[in-house]
Every structure is written in structure tokens, then in C-alpha cells.
Amino acid sequence: MARALVLEEKGRLALREIELKVEPGPGEVAIDIDTVGICGSDVHYYTHGRIGHFVVEAPMVLGHEAAGTVSALGEGVTGLSVGDRVCMEPGVPDPRSRASRLGMYNVDPAVTFWATPPIHGLLTPRVTHPAEYCFKLPDHVSFAEGAMVEPFAIGMQAAAKAGITPGDTAAVIGAGPIGIMVALAALAGGCARVIVADLSAEKLAIAAAYDGIETVDIRERPLAETVAEATGGWGADIVFECAGAPPAYATMFDSLRPGGTAVLVGLPVEPVPFDTNAAIAREATIRTVFRYANVFDRAVALIASGKVDLTPLISATFPFEESVSAFERAAEGRASDVKLQIKL
Ligand code: NAD
Ligand code: ZN
Known part of the structure; x- marks a missing residue:
């Protein structure tokens, strides 16, 4: 069991224990989450319970914009080590699908994406993810910036x-x-x-x-x-x-x-x-444009180069224990708020 921000149903959030996968399988790593950004889609699931044909029919953990630290390696993982700071690409396609083979894995109908029903998101202290969808952050790029890579990838x-x-x-x-x-x-x-x-x-x-x-x-x-x-x-x-x-x-x-x-x-x-x-x-x-394909590494590189500074867009940061308040504020849609983040 792990603590997580769970959307129980439209309009009802709870920070509670829930059964989640925390041990990395083959090719996967475990990541200790540090910072999570709140996306308009997370808020829309909270306020409307659905986006198009994606409907919240069972309790779902929210959040898909995050950065953290690799804390365990699954079998066969190379290129990442325990202690690496990373951000994660939330969508995992079937690598053998026709869309993937065409280089447009973002439109693979079989893609699974954090916090898109029925897939749980990552507002929880530890998640697992395929290593090839994790991107190392240079030391001078903060976790807060790392959690901005996902929306910047759009x-x-x-x-x-x-x-x-x-x-x-x-x-x-x-x-x-x-x-x-x-x-x-x-x-x-x-x-x-x-x-x-x-x-x-x-x-x-x-x-x-x-x-x-x-x-x-x-x-x-x-x-x-x-x-x-x-x-x-x-x-x-x-x-x-x-x-x-x-x-x-x-x-x-x-x-x-x-x-x-x-x-x-x-x-x-x-x-x-x-x-x-x-x-x-x-x-x-x-x-x-539907999400992104093959841009995370270049997004991290631009942030690391100093050519793009996303920190002025972070309007407020809430502790994990105040996640529900963070979502209530995001749902208010204050004109002066651009990105709200949650720090675990
Ligand atoms: P947002 O609601 O925070 O921002 C939208 C902005 O548009 C607001 O500042 C609003 O004042 C402004 N606006 C409203 N009507 C306008 C008009 N007529 N002219 C000019 N500005 C107007 O949303 P966001 O999180 O910035 O996302 C923007 C859009 O991108 C949303 O529709 C979202 O669903 C979409 N989105 C698409 C993808 C994708 O993969 N294609 C990914 C993420 C978000
Ligand atoms: Zn998003």
C-alpha cells in the first residue's frame, strides 16, 4: 500500500493509502518522486470526471508531470543508476505497433499514459516506469524544472x-x-x-x-x-x-x-x-499536435543550456500533504497562476 492523491470520482479527491505497483519489472526502474506539476487535464478529470471518451470509472491516482530520483533498477536496465535524477515521459506505447514503427508512437492507440483512465498517475512517493522513458537531469537542473519538461515537451x-x-x-x-x-x-x-x-x-x-x-x-x-x-x-x-x-x-x-x-x-x-x-x-x-514523440531529451537539453527558463511559470508549490488544497486552487483557475506544483 502507498499514500497517493486519489480521484475517487468526479469532484472528490482523497489523500489515502492505495494498492500500487512499486517494484520495477524487467526494463523498468523505480523512481522516488520529488515534484509533480498539476496539469489542466488533471484538473479537468477532477471537475468533470472525463475528457472525451476517457471516463473516470474507478478511483485513479492523478498527476503525470514529474521528476524524481531513481531508487531501484529492474532486470536488464542499462544507462541508468540508482541515485540518478530524472524526469519521465508519461506515455508508454507498444514499441511493435504500427504507429511506433512509423516514429509517431504518441498516436499509438495502445499507448498507456499516467493519469488517463484507467492508468494511475504519479502523485505518490514511488512509481515504476520503463527506463527508456526516463531522462537524466543535469545537476544544475532542479526537480521543479524537471517537472516542467512534460508540458514544455508539448x-x-x-x-x-x-x-x-x-x-x-x-x-x-x-x-x-x-x-x-x-x-x-x-x-x-x-x-x-x-x-x-x-x-x-x-x-x-x-x-x-x-x-x-x-x-x-x-x-x-x-x-x-x-x-x-x-x-x-x-x-x-x-x-x-x-x-x-x-x-x-x-x-x-x-x-x-x-x-x-x-x-x-x-x-x-x-x-x-x-x-x-x-x-x-x-x-x-x-x-x-498530440502530446509529443522524441522530444524529451531535447527539451531537457534546452533547459540545461539556459536558453529556456521555465521557473517564472511556477506560481506556487504545495507540500504533498496539501495536495487536495493544491487541486482546489488549480480548479479556481486564478488568472495569476500558470503552473502549480506539489513537492513530495
Ligand atoms: P489554459 O486554460 O490554462 O490556457 C488557455 C488560455 O487561453 C487562457 O489563458 C485563456 O485566457 C486563453 N483564451 C481563452 N480564449 C481565448 C481567445 N479567444 N483568444 C486568446 N486567448 C484565449 O490551458 P493550457 O493548460 O495552457 O492548455 C491550452 C490548451 O491546450 C487546452 O485546450 C488544452 O486542452 C490543450 N492541450 C493540448 C495538448 C495536446 O497534446 N494537443 C496537450 C496539453 C494541453
Ligand atoms: Zn499535462
Whole structure:
């Protein structure tokens, strides 16, 4: 039995003992968890009990963004040692699946992902995981930063999918944790200018504190107008949708240059319409992002290089014993909160 933050059912959390696997099998390691970030999806399972066709039907441990220390090695593990500090990629695909063999293991229908029903997450002191989905953290990268690698990996995947050319101008719709991390990955990937749009002044202020990020409050001015001014009327090379908000899709292509690329990251709750003719008139390329594949090592490398600093996005850290309060605060959705973390 182990102590864990358990989502008993929609709207009901408990920090309690639960039966969990703690001994590593062949190819696996055990990890003593240090820090866990709270993701919008964890909160959505808490408040709604489901995301799309994933429904919480039995008590489930939450959490999938974490870093910790390797504490035991299963049979046959090479490349990791007890005491290594690591962050973990939460999704484990079937390596023999067709999607895996095509290099897009993130869309393997058989992937199992922490805190996606019925798989338990990692808000518990000790978990097991395949060694090849654990990534060493250099000594100067903190556990708190290590726990930011998972959401930053979404930004890395989005930047890679965008096919950035050095000097590009990008627009990012939404300044939540994902939008800001997409903006930072786009800058690291070679964008000269990144314009981030939101309707929350607090969120925009947090984004604007980064060099290279310009912001626009869409309550005051449409994004397309700001982008037109910044690009001499041409439009952004890339538009990243990171809000998942229906009004954003309706106008997204107005900010895009002819031949530009729109990258869909946000997951709207319901299907949303968008302006097909605006996309076609530009011969826009539309790319989509589902989690990430093969980016964790590069995400860690960028953080370790000092080129990307995610620490300003950590708004508050709660002790493990206060996990339920941490989730209540996350569910409030305070405008000044970007990422809340729990320290074990
Ligand atoms: P969030 O809710 O914290 O942030 C969304 C931001 O968008 C908020 O700051 C909000 O004020 C802003 N917003 C709302 N309507 C807007 C509009 N019309 N124009 C501009 N900004 C607007 O969410 P998050 O955690 O940052 O995640 C963003 C989206 O990415 C969500 O839809 C989430 O489900 C999705 N997501 C996708 C993946 C993936 O693999 N594709 C992974 C993680 C999250
Ligand atoms: Zn997440």
C-alpha cells in the first residue's frame, strides 16, 4: 500500500493509502518522486470526471508531470543508476505497433499514459516506469524544472511541427502554461518575434516578461490587427492555437500569411468550426499536435543550456500533504497562476 492523491470520482479527491505497483519489472526502474506539476487535464478529470471518451470509472491516482530520483533498477536496465535524477515521459506505447514503427508512437492507440483512465498517475512517493522513458537531469537542473519538461515537451512538439525557419514571426493564441511554453519553444526554435494573445492581463504580463515575447490583449485589439502592423500587412509565418476556445478558431487564419502554417494545439471541448475559405485562400498548411514523440531529451537539453527558463511559470508549490488544497486552487483557475506544483 502507498499514500497517493486519489480521484475517487468526479469532484472528490482523497489523500489515502492505495494498492500500487512499486517494484520495477524487467526494463523498468523505480523512481522516488520529488515534484509533480498539476496539469489542466488533471484538473479537468477532477471537475468533470472525463475528457472525451476517457471516463473516470474507478478511483485513479492523478498527476503525470514529474521528476524524481531513481531508487531501484529492474532486470536488464542499462544507462541508468540508482541515485540518478530524472524526469519521465508519461506515455508508454507498444514499441511493435504500427504507429511506433512509423516514429509517431504518441498516436499509438495502445499507448498507456499516467493519469488517463484507467492508468494511475504519479502523485505518490514511488512509481515504476520503463527506463527508456526516463531522462537524466543535469545537476544544475532542479526537480521543479524537471517537472516542467512534460508540458514544455508539448511546446517542443508544436515548434517541430511548425517547421520554423530562422527569423519567422509566430502568433500564439492563448497565454496559459501551454501557450507560453509553445512561445518559448518557438523562440528557441528560431522565431525572431512571437506575439502572444490572450484576454487575461495577468497571463499576458507573465508572458511579456520574457525577452522576445510581445503580447496583445484581444479585448483591446484583434490579434490580426497587431500581427498586420508587425509584419507590414503580410501576416505571421506561423499561428499556434493554444487556447482551445471556439472564437480563436473563427479568426485564426486572419493572422496567417499566405502559405503560412497553422498549428492546432488547443483541445476544444466540443468540435469547432473554422473559416475554411480563409485557410484555402492562403494555401495554409494545418498541422496538429498530440502530446509529443522524441522530444524529451531535447527539451531537457534546452533547459540545461539556459536558453529556456521555465521557473517564472511556477506560481506556487504545495507540500504533498496539501495536495487536495493544491487541486482546489488549480480548479479556481486564478488568472495569476500558470503552473502549480506539489513537492513530495
Ligand atoms: P489554459 O486554460 O490554462 O490556457 C488557455 C488560455 O487561453 C487562457 O489563458 C485563456 O485566457 C486563453 N483564451 C481563452 N480564449 C481565448 C481567445 N479567444 N483568444 C486568446 N486567448 C484565449 O490551458 P493550457 O493548460 O495552457 O492548455 C491550452 C490548451 O491546450 C487546452 O485546450 C488544452 O486542452 C490543450 N492541450 C493540448 C495538448 C495536446 O497534446 N494537443 C496537450 C496539453 C494541453
Ligand atoms: Zn499535462
